[in-house]
Amino acid sequence: xxxxxxxxxxxxxxxxxxxxxxxxxxxxxxxxxxxxxxxxxxxxxxxxxxxxxxxxxxxxxxxxxxxxxxxxxxxxxxxxxxxxxxxxxxxxxxxxxxxxxxxxxxxxxxxxxxxxxxxxxxxxxxxxxxxxxxxxxxxxxxxxxxxxxxxxxxxxxxxxxxxxxxxxxxxxxxxxxxxxxxxxxxxxxxxxxxxxxxxxxxxxxxxxxxxxxxxxxxxxxxxxxxxxxxxxxxxxxxxxxxxxxxxxxxxxxxxxxxxxxxxxxxxxxxxxxxxxxxxxxxxxxxxxxxxxxxxxxxxxxxxxxxxxxxxxxxx
Amino acid sequence: xxxxxxxxxxxxxxxxxxxxxxxxxxxxxxxxxxxxxxxxxxxxxxxxxxxxxxxxxxxxxxxxxxxxxxxxxxxxxxxxxxxxxxxxxxxxxxxxxxxxxxxxxxxxxxxxxxxxxxxxxxxxxxxxxxxxxxxxxxxxxxxxxxxxxxxxxxxxxxxxxxxxxxxxxxxxxxxxxxxxxxxxxxxxxxxxxxxxxxxxxxxxxxxxxxxxxxxxxxxxxxxxxxxxxxxxxxxxxxxxxxxxxxxxxxxxxxxxxxxxxxxxxxxxxxxxxxxxxxxxxxxxxxxxxxxxxxxxxxxxxxxxxxxxxxxxxxxxxxxxxxxxxxxxxxxxx
Numbered sequence: 001x002x003x004x005x006x007x008x009x010x011x012x013x014x015x016x017x018x019x020x021x022x023x024x025x026x027x028x029x030x031x032x033x034x035x036x037x038x039x040x041x042x043x044x045x046x047x048x049x050x051x052x053x054x055x056x057x058x059x060x061x062x063x064x065x066x067x068x069x070x071x072x073x074x075x076x077x078x079x080x081x082x083x084x085x086x087x088x089x090x091x092x093x094x095x096x097x098x099x100x101x102x103x104x105x106x107x108x109x110x111x112x113x114x115x116x117x118x119x120x121x122x123x124x125x126x127x128x129x130x131x132x133x134x135x136x137x138x139x140x141x142x143x144x145x146x147x148x149x150x151x152x153x154x155x156x157x158x159x160x161x162x163x164x165x166x167x168x169x170x171x172x173x174x175x176x177x178x179x180x181x182x183x184x185x186x187x188x189x190x191x192x193x194x195x196x197x198x199x200x201x202x203x204x205x206x207x208x209x210x211x212x213x214x215x216x217x218x219x220x221x222x223x224x225x226x227x228x229x230x231x232x233x234x235x236x237x238x239x240x241x242x243x244x245x246x247x248x249x250x251x252x253x254x255x256x257x258x259x260x261x262x263x264x265x266x267x268x269x270x271x272x273x274x275x276x277x278x279x280x281x282x283x284x285x286x287x288x289x290x291x292x293x294x295x296x297x298x299x300x301x302x303x304x305x306x307x308x309x310x311x312x313x314x315x
Numbered sequence: 316x317x318x319x320x321x322x323x324x325x326x327x328x329x330x331x332x333x334x335x336x337x338x339x340x341x342x343x344x345x346x347x348x349x350x351x352x353x354x355x356x357x358x359x360x361x362x363x364x365x366x367x368x369x370x371x372x373x374x375x376x377x378x379x380x381x382x383x384x385x386x387x388x389x390x391x392x393x394x395x396x397x398x399x400x401x402x403x404x405x406x407x408x409x410x411x412x413x414x415x416x417x418x419x420x421x422x423x424x425x426x427x428x429x430x431x432x433x434x435x436x437x438x439x440x441x442x443x444x445x446x447x448x449x450x451x452x453x454x455x456x457x458x459x460x461x462x463x464x465x466x467x468x469x470x471x472x473x474x475x476x477x478x479x480x481x482x483x484x485x486x487x488x489x490x491x492x493x494x495x496x497x498x499x500x501x502x503x504x505x506x507x508x509x510x511x512x513x514x515x516x517x518x519x520x521x522x523x524x525x526x527x528x529x530x531x532x533x534x535x536x537x538x539x540x541x542x543x544x545x546x547x548x549x550x551x552x553x554x555x556x557x558x559x560x561x562x563x564x565x566x567x568x569x570x571x572x573x574x575x576x577x578x579x580x581x582x583x584x585x586x587x588x589x590x591x592x593x594x595x596x597x598x599x600x601x602x603x604x605x606x607x608x609x610x611x612x613x614x615x616x617x618x619x620x621x622x623x624x625x626x627x628x629x630x631x632x633x634x635x636x637x638x639x640x641x642x643x644x645x646x647x648x
Contacts, residue, residue, distance in 0.1 A: 067440075069564075119624050122577045124385075128564055129620035136612030144609070248444060261438040293460065296452025303445040307437045 012258030015309070016273035023280045031287045038164065044283050045169045046234065050075075050227045050243070052275045055250040055257075056176050057223025059271040060183070061123075062254055064216045065196035065263025069127040070112060071224045072246035073134035076239070078105040078228035080138045083147040083238025086154055094154045102225040108134055109221020113214035123217075131247070138240035147238035158234030168230050175226065180268035192216060196263025252299065253278055256306040277302065332574045334625055335589045342596045350603040360482060366595035367484045368393065368543040369562060370588075373569045374488075374495050375536035377587040378505065380570050382532055383512035383579025384439035388428060388446035389540035390563030395454045396421050396544030397554035400470075401463035410470060414545060421541025424450060425534030432533070433526045447563070454556045462555035466548065474550030484546045491539070496584035508532065512579025568615075569594055572622040594618070 008014045027035040034040060054071050061068045082101030085091040091100070108130065115126050160167040183189045195202045195212050203209045232238050257274030259266030278299060285295050346353045353359075372389050379386045396417050403413035424446065431442045457463075476483040498505040507528055510518040515525050548554045573590025575582025597618055601608050 115620065115624070119627050121623055121627060124577055125568070125571050125623050126620055128568060129616040129618075129623075131564075132612045132616030132619070134616075136610060136614075136616065140607075140609045140613065248448070251441075251444065252448065255441055261440055291456070293452065293455035296455060297449050298452075300445045300447075300449030300452060303441075303448065304431070304435075307431075307435050307441055307445065311435045311437060 012306075012309075013267065013270045013273060016257065016270065016277060020273060020276055020280060023277070023284060027280070027284055027287055035283070035287055040283070042164075042166060044279055046166055047282075048275055048279045049168045049172045050231050051246070051249060051253060051279075052172055052176065052272055053223050053227035053230070054243070054246055055253040055271045055275050056179060056268050057220035058247070058250040059254045059257065059259050059266045059268060060189075060192060061216050061220045062251075062259040062261065063192045063196050063263060063266045064213055065199065066116070066123040066213065066216065067127060067251075067261070068109075068112065068217060068220045069124065069247045070108065070130040070134055071220060071250060072243040073131045073138065074105050074108050074221055074224035075228040075231065075243035075246060076241065077108065077134040077138040077141075078102075078225045079232040079238045079242050080142045080147060080240050081238075082229060083150055083232050084141060086151055087147050087149045087238075092151075094151060097154070098229055101229060102222060105225025105228065106218050106222045109218040109224075110214070112221070113217030116217065117210040117213050135240065142238065142240045144240065148236070150232075150236055150238075155233050155236050158230050158232070158236075168234065172230070176268050176272060183268060188212075188215075193264050196265075249278075252303050256302060258310075260310060274306075332586050332589055332626070334629060335572070335574065335586075335593055335622070338622075339589065339593050339596065342593065342600070346596065346600065346603055353603055360485070362595055362599040363485055364482060366591060366598060367482075367488055368547050368559065369566050369569060370488050370591045370595075371484075371491060371543045371546070372536075372540050372562070372566045373573075373587050373591055374491050374584060375539035376566050377570050377573075377575060377582055377584055378495070378499060378508050379439075379532050379536050380567070380575045380577065381499075381512050381579060381582045382508040382528065383515065384432070384529070384532070385443065385567065385577065386428065386439065386533060386536050387443040387563050388424065388450055389536060389566060390559060390561065391447040391450035391454065392421060392424055392537055392540040393544040393547065393562060394554065394556055394558035395450050395457075396541040397548035397558055398454050398458045398463055398556070400545055400548055401466060401554040402457050404467060404470070405463065405465045410467060417545060418538065418541055421537045421544075422534045423537075425537025426530055428537070429526075429530035429533040432529055451556070458554070458556050460556065462553050464553045466552040466554075468552075471549050471552055474546045474548070484550075487542070487546070492584060492588055496588075499584055504528075509580055512581075565594070565615075568619045572619055574626055590622075593622075 008018065054075065058068055058071060078101050081104050082097055085097040085100055086094065091097045112123070112127055112130050115121060116123050156167075158168055162170060183192070191202065191207050191212055194205075195207065195209055199209050202212075228242070231242060253274040254266060254271045255261075255274070256277060257266065257270035257272070259271065281298060281302065282292075282295055285292060285298075372393065376386060376389065399420060400413050400417040403416060404410075408416075428439075428443055428446050431437070431446075432439050435442065472483065474484060478486045481489075495505075499508065500506070507518070507523050510521065510523060511525055511528060519525055544554075544558070547558055569590045570582065570587050571577065571590070572594060573582065573586035573588070575586065594615075597614060598611070600606065600614070601611050
């Protein structure tokens with residue numbers, strides 16, 4: 001019991017699991033017909049997919065001590081380009097188009113990482129610029145229109161279900177589970193924690209800090225790309241205004257999940273639980289029938305509480 | 316003689332952002348040549364007015380950034396103050412009271428920011444992000460997602476009136492810029508921002524009340540954001556949550572392009588004003604030359620990145636600084 005309490009006090013993941021459980025229990029008790037409803041749960045899960053993927057990528061960059069404001073625009077650009085490839089630019093094969101789209105999202109991340117590391121610039125301003133560039137490029141390419149007429153095989157990814165569970169959800173869970181495993185076990189990725197807290201010492205010890213940071217931004221870009229593919233596939237369009245404000249939502253979720261701006265903190269599952277918490281709260285609002293306008297205020301409060309909790313374990 | 320000149324030149328480029336001035340001259344010159352309607356007073360006034368809200372907010376943001384912090388919440392505070400004053404007017408409140416209350420609320424938000432940053436010992440980025448989300452939510456609640464109208468006609472003086480031929484918002488901007496610029500440079504209290512931005516520890520050891528200053532800086536910044544919101548509401552005699560979407564990032568970009576550093580300790584009001592002029596000109600290129608506005612964002616992003624790249628390159632070259640990774644990291648508390 002002592003041990004359990006200690007874990008609860010120290011590990012953000014444990015706290016979040018508890019809070020999420022409480023919310024689920026409360027919602028199930030008070031809204032037994034509408035909350036545990038498969039349709040509702042499915043909508044909850046699907047809505048989470050896009051945010052979770054981007055937030056996990058963001059978490060890795062945060063662990064590194066950086067920040068990526070371009071993720072939302074990356075999603076939009078990738079969605080536009082991938083759908084254009086299929087609808088207008090003559091790529092018949094869906095896997096090829098998806099690969100090219102992912103390549104683009106990774107390239108955007110690579111450009112971010114390259115500029116940041118070669119010029120030693122603050123990631124805030126670089127990714128801010130890239131955010132504008134990517135979003136603008138998406139608008140230019142799509143001329144502001146939706147991109148439709150996508151092959152049916154493309155839309156399978158975002159709409160198929162396995163045993164009633166949407167494919168997107170399953171794939172997302174698998175992807176983040178694999179990534180979490182890699183970050184824990186693979187020293188190349190695990191170094192991020194060290195780099196995030198003491199980059200100069202890491203350099204002295206022989207870690208190629210520049211490369212770690214560069215790869216970190218590619219990872220973030222790639223996750224944005226995956227999210228874009230799922231999103232475009234699910235809704236069936238490419239759109240330059242997708243994922244507006246997603247970067248700040250992802251950031252908030254990551255921080256609720258235990259990540260920190262000073263670097264060296266955060267985890268994949270923590271972020272997942274953070275996104276889950278915010279999604280449950282949003283769903284709770286729908287169940288209770290509260291005006292959605294209050295949701296933002298509540299999200300802000302949750303964020304503040306998370307920061308406040310972090311300041312305790314800071315001791 | 317020559318070395319004297321060189322010294323003077325390097326000091327000048329250290330003090331003022333020569334590169335930026337040249338860039339402004341180039342853009343200005345190009346626009347003047349390529350678009351005959353550019354160099355008219357009325358046109359320049361439009362160019363300036365399009366950026367006036369960002370400009371006023373950038374003045375406060377400059378001090379925040381110099382002191383090593385950042386304030387994202389202004390992006391939400393600006394539309395919120397517009398919506399709030401509109402709400403007051405719809406409650407039949409008189410103008411002086413409505414404006415005063417709105418200003419006080421703006422200051423209160425800033426105080427809250429400063430208070431939380433001090434108490435929670437967290438980075439200003441995440442705290443002001445939370446405030447931004449919260450205030451944004453309040454905007455939604457008050458406006459119910461729509462636009463607020465019903466402003467008294469007299470209110471439009473703020474945004475549309477003129478003082479000695481200059482539009483009132485621009486007049487306010489000039490006055491603020493001059494006063495704040497002088498204060499930042501000469502007044503001991505304001506100047507503390509530089510010390511705090513360079514090293515909070517060292518500043519504390521020197522006896523500077525860092526926490527107190529933070530309360531001041533963030534409430535001052537919020538005050539300006541509130542004023543910007545009032546001006547915007549006055550210009551359109553309406554208010555909605557879509558006002559100034561993304562403005563906080565444009566404001567921060569203005570300060571950084573001007574030459575301040577996100578880690579603090581560098582920057583000045585004149586630099587920010589230069590940054591503002593530059594971005595306002597770049598912003599107007601599209602309308603002047605009839606380019607599709609889709610490209611606006613792309614050019615903005617490229618300009619911002621190029622500006623910091625060049626500034627970094629020049630600074631490293633000039634001071635031969637040893638680059639450490641710590642410099643680029645997001646926070647260096």
